[in-house]
Amino acid sequence: MTDLQYDWTFDAPSGGTQVDVLGDAQGATAAIQQLLTDSAGEPPAIPTPADCLVTLAAGLVRDDVIHIKAEVRELTGADEEALARVRSSPLRMLETLLELGTVSIGSLPATRDVLPELLLGDRDVLVLAIRRATFGDEMQFEEINCQHCGENFSATISLGQIKSHSAGDRRLTIPLRKGGCAVVRYPTGADQAAMLADAKATNAEHNSTLLARCVVEIRDGKGEVTPGGADVAQSLGLADRRTILTQLATNQPGPRLLELTIRHEECGGEVPLPLSVADLFRDF
Structure with a gap:
């Protein structure tokens, strides 16, 4: 061999x-x-994990460019400590959560001067995405009371089943009770912060602040245009104020967190299960 x-x-x-x-x-x-x-x-x-990338409902407009994509990240123990320090203030917790968990909006870093420009619905998109990146898609609920049969039950939901409202125009034209219309824009994070800045203000005063910022103009039946502002917000009739606020809430682009329902398998009834930021991050 x-x-x-x-x-x-x-x-x-x-x-x-x-x-x-x-x-x-x-x-x-x-x-x-x-x-x-x-x-x-x-x-x-x-590559960035898929669960850290998200598409906004309306996006951020900067220099005639709409930034529609965003990146979020998983929260850490240090973030948990930071959130625990602001837990007593729902608005401050929301702002801190977005600042910690959002990496970028399009090509823009998610800084404190960028995040308040987002519509409230887009901020909800980010909150959902941060929650999914941190804990996953599923949430477990105990002791849900069924309004149809009266029984309590537990269930697991997928955050992916939350319906979302797509963005159309960034402004709404709302008919007023005695003729004419109001041209309004959707509220942003900055509007929300201004509305809630005075902790001692009443709900009516909060509404006036929001309307003063979001009502662009009033057009009467003869075509006369009055720019929006504090005086206009206070001079609107109660019915018109409520109509405008309802339309803003109903048509806001983004996830319909307050409209989530879950099916009770035992009786077949659909049970409301509205979610808030506190619900999504109840473990913090």
């Missing part, structure tokens, strides 16, 4: 000459190191 012979040589990176591994160990080592260096190149890009 003929003995097998192995040729322990390989081409050096430069010049194509052969290096004898057994006869020139030092040269072989140098050649291998050079080969590894030449072939390393740029490190491969690590």
Whole structure:
């Protein structure tokens, strides 16, 4: 039998000459190191996990560009500590949650001057996405009371089943009771913060603040236009104020957190299960 012979040589990176591994160990080592260096190149890009990317309902407009994509991240223990410190203030908790968990809006870093510009519905999109990135898609609920049969039951829901309202125009034209119409825009995070800035204000005063900011103009039946503002918000009739506020809430782009229902399998009834930010992050 003929003995097998192995040729322990390989081409050096430069010049194509052969290096004898057994006869020139030092040269072989140098050649291998050079080969590894030449072939390393740029490190491969690590893609962002799919559950950290989200599409906004309306998006952020900057310099005539609509930034519709956003990136969020999983919350950490340090984030939990930061959220625990603001737990007593729902608005501050929401703002902190968005600041911690949102990485970017389109090509823009998600800074404190960017996030308040988002519509309330888009902020809800981000809250949902942060929750899913941190805890996953499912939520377990105990002791849900069925309004149809009176029994309590537990259930698991998928956050993906929450319906969402797509964005159309960023403004609404709402008919008024005595003729004419109000042109309004959807509220943003900045509007919400202004509305809730005075903790001692009544609900009526909160409504006036929001209307003063979101009513762009009033058009009467003759075509006369009055710009919005505090005086206009207070001069609107009660029915018109309620109509405008209802339309803003009903048509706001984004997830319908307050409209979620769950089926009670025992009796077949659909049970309302409205969600808030506190519900989504109840473990904090």
